[in-house]
Amino acid sequence: MTAVRDRELPRQAVPGAPLLEVTDLRTYFSLDGATVRAVDGVSFRLEQGEALGIAGESGCGKTTTALSLVRLLPPNARIEEGSVRLYGIDLVEKSPNALRRYRWREISIVFQGAMNALNPVNTVGDQIAEPIIERLGLDRKAALQRAGELLELVGIPRKRADAFPHELSGGMRQRAMIAMALACDPAIVIGDEPTTALDVMVQAQILELLERLRRDLGLSLILITHDLSVIAETCDRVMVMYAGRVAEEGPVGEVFARPKHPYTQKLLAAFPNIHADRRTLEVIPGSPPDLRDPPPGCRFAPRCQFAMDVCRTDVPPEVTFGDGVRVACHLYPQGSDGVPITTPPDANGTPP
Amino acid sequence: MGGSFVARRLGQAAITIVAIILINFVLFRLMPGSPERVILRGTPNVTPERIEALRERWGLNDPVFPDQLVAYITSTLTGDLGYSFIARGQTVVDVLAQRIWPTILLFGLGEMVAIALGLALGAYSGWRRGGPIDYLGNSVSLILYSTPYFLLGMGFLLVFASSIKWLPTFGMLTAGRVYGSPFEFLADLGAHLVLPLATVSLGLVGQYAIVMRSSIIETLSEDYVNTARAMGLSEGRILRHHALPNALLPTVTLIAINLGYVIAGAITVEVVFNWPGLGTLTVQALTARDYPVLQGVFLLLSVAVVLANLVADLVYGVLDPRVRT
Numbered sequence: 001m002t003a004v005r006d007r008e009l010p011r012q013a014v015p016g017a018p019l020l021e022v023t024d025l026r027t028y029f030s031l032d033g034a035t036v037r038a039v040d041g042v043s044f045r046l047e048q049g050e051a052l053g054i055a056g057e058s059g060c061g062k063t064t065t066a067l068s069l070v071r072l073l074p075p076n077a078r079i080e081e082g083s084v085r086l087y088g089i090d091l092v093e094k095s096p097n098a099l100r101r102y103r104w105r106e107i108s109i110v111f112q113g114a115m116n117a118l119n120p121v122n123t124v125g126d127q128i129a130e131p132i133i134e135r136l137g138l139d140r141k142a143a144l145q146r147a148g149e150l151l152e153l154v155g156i157p158r159k160r161a162d163a164f165p166h167e168l169s170g171g172m173r174q175r176a177m178i179a180m181a182l183a184c185d186p187a188i189v190i191g192d193e194p195t196t197a198l199d200v201m202v203q204a205q206i207l208e209l210l211e212r213l214r215r216d217l218g219l220s221l222i223l224i225t226h227d228l229s230v231i232a233e234t235c236d237r238v239m240v241m242y243a244g245r246v247a248e249e250g251p252v253g254e255v256f257a258r259p260k261h262p263y264t265q266k267l268l269a270a271f272p273n274i275h276a277d278r279r280t281l282e283v284i285p286g287s288p289p290d291l292r293d294p295p296p297g298c299r300f301a302p303r304c305q306f307a308m309d310v311c312r313t314d315v316p317p318e319v320t321f322g323d324g325v326r327v328a329c330h331l332y333p334q335g336s337d338g339v340p341i342t343t344p345p346d347a348n349g350t351p352p
Numbered sequence: 353m354g355g356s357f358v359a360r361r362l363g364q365a366a367i368t369i370v371a372i373i374l375i376n377f378v379l380f381r382l383m384p385g386s387p388e389r390v391i392l393r394g395t396p397n398v399t400p401e402r403i404e405a406l407r408e409r410w411g412l413n414d415p416v417f418p419d420q421l422v423a424y425i426t427s428t429l430t431g432d433l434g435y436s437f438i439a440r441g442q443t444v445v446d447v448l449a450q451r452i453w454p455t456i457l458l459f460g461l462g463e464m465v466a467i468a469l470g471l472a473l474g475a476y477s478g479w480r481r482g483g484p485i486d487y488l489g490n491s492v493s494l495i496l497y498s499t500p501y502f503l504l505g506m507g508f509l510l511v512f513a514s515s516i517k518w519l520p521t522f523g524m525l526t527a528g529r530v531y532g533s534p535f536e537f538l539a540d541l542g543a544h545l546v547l548p549l550a551t552v553s554l555g556l557v558g559q560y561a562i563v564m565r566s567s568i569i570e571t572l573s574e575d576y577v578n579t580a581r582a583m584g585l586s587e588g589r590i591l592r593h594h595a596l597p598n599a600l601l602p603t604v605t606l607i608a609i610n611l612g613y614v615i616a617g618a619i620t621v622e623v624v625f626n627w628p629g630l631g632t633l634t635v636q637a638l639t640a641r642d643y644p645v646l647q648g649v650f651l652l653l654s655v656a657v658v659l660a661n662l663v664a665d666l667v668y669g670v671l672d673p674r675v676r677t
Binding site: 070072100101102103104105108109111116117118119120121122130131134135164166180 | 576674
């Protein structure tokens with residue numbers, strides 16, 4: 001693919017700064033006078049060319065975390081605290097107009113269910129060309145030319161640029177959405193459940209496409225999904241979120257093979273495994289806490305079989321271990337070297 | 353837009369017009385009274401022989417089906433709608449031709465003003481939802497929407513005819529006035545037009561604004577608008593290129609469907625302001641039992657509604673690719 005521009009960094013970029021560094025991000029919603037702490041102290045890093053998967057059940061704040069990066073939030077949401085540093089530039093500090101310049105050019109998003117994410121009255125080609133014209137300042141002819149190249153890149157014949165979204169299949173629309181996300185040659189592409197509405201075969205094709213694009217274009221990817229197998233296949237690192245906080249984060253291989261946080265263990269156990277015996281899947285008893293009034297200590301404590309007294313009173317600190325895994329759990333205090341300090345009191349589950 | 357789409361819409365419109373012609377024929381055969389009695393009303397020495405001769409000459413003794421129907425359809429298709437009973441010697445086509453322009457002027461302009469104002473107000477209110485313009489506009493729209501034409505018109509009459517005599521309230525031109533220049537004529541016409549035009553536009557504007565407002569609010573919450581925001585497009589461009597084209601779709605349908613009611617409203621507005629259009633003609637023809645003119649008015653108005661809906665369908669096809677296939 002011909003590069004539209006050299007990947008030249010924004011003017012204010014801090015030399016040597018990581019691609020993306022999110023620190024203590026807190027995004028709250030106001031809902032009927034109450035404050036919902038949807039994202040409450042999330043930190044993570046994303047390096048150039050890396051793919052980070054964000055996992056967790058519905059309402060755990062994974063989408064809110066991702067949308068907070070470019071502040072694409074509903075009107076009743078606000079970023080209360082924290083920083084989002086892209087090349088060292090804090091996007092939280094930016095005015096709405098200044099922030100707009102980073103949207104799509106630096107961070108673009110592939111939304112889920114591409115049917116509604118595409119404008120029904122415009123052709124696919126025009127929609128891919130729009131950010132190229134508006135944001136990169138190319139003329140219409142050059143933009144349409146590039147839109148054609150992008151379509152071919154994602155495996156859609158160039159001549160389908162004249163098609164309207166309703167004339168394409170679900171998988172084609174999602175491919176077009178991906179082509180759109182690549183239009184301005186962004187540094188980071190966020191996939192917000194990009195394969196959710198698709199059937200399994202098409203899901204696999206889309207993941208393969210993302211994988212190939214990442215390899216060929218050196219993209220950095222944030223993939224939000226509740227489908228752990230998608231993360232296992234596509235990502236370098238995984239961040240498991242629970243009730244607005246990071247439970248565990250680390251290299252995919254480590255976390256999936258030796259989950260430390262009880263929630264990660266439960267989440268993996270609740271996932272069907274084709275190689276395992278046919279058995280009923282494990283369920284996690286209880287439901288996530290009400291984020292208007294979350295439990296004072298560890299938010300998973302009410303559902304955790306290992307919960308100790310300290311879990312109910314103190315927020316567990318995030319501790320990073322030698323294998324690169326970061327865990328927020330009182331079972332793994334600083335210096336515990338990744339070995340839990342206690343075994344389950346009732347010992348009816350598998351020991352961590 | 354595919355040729356088959358246009359052809360199908362044209363075919364549907366043609367079928368509807370044929371049905372209208374048939375209903376128009378049947379309806380007037382069912383009405384009370386007979387043409388010869390109306391035409392001979394007030395004539396001295398009407399003998400049964402004269403009535404019989406007239407019935408024979410007009411083909412009223414022929415069977416309704418097929419002779420009268422065939423005669424009716426042939427005449428209608430050749431543009432012969434018969435003679436007015438009341439305006440002696442004038443054909444229905446002549447009568448309609450005189451009266452159609454004032455109506456087209458009043459309601460054409462009225463619709464245009466209402467569409468422009470209503471859609472602009474609605475789009476702005478929806479875009480700045482909860483803002484001062486939205487609160488004010490929405491309340492005013494609701495009041496206007498629920499006010500009948502004649503009430504609005506009579507309100508204007510009260511204010512402008514009895515209290516402050518700024519504007520003429522009667523007719524389309526000052527009776528008997530001789531114009532020195534075309535500008536004088538236009539000024540006189542314009543002054544007469546203001547109040548009925550305001551009545552028509554204000555009666556419609558509330559409805560259009562309310563529908564456009566809710567349409568734009570709905571559109572602004574669509575995923576593709578969110579995509580446009582994620583692209584870093586400016587709010588203005590998102591509104592113009594993404595929200596508005598989609599939000600217009602329901603209003604096109606509304607305006608087309610509305611046209612029938614607008615014509616019904618025409619009668620009251622025209623009567624209130626004594627505007628010499630099809631509305632007053634309808635009332636005059638109805639009270640005088642001038643059936644040929646009534647029949648002509650019905651046909652004209654029905655065809656107008658069908659054509660307006662055809663135009664709306666075609667416009668919709670241009671705006672929304674999903675209906676073109």
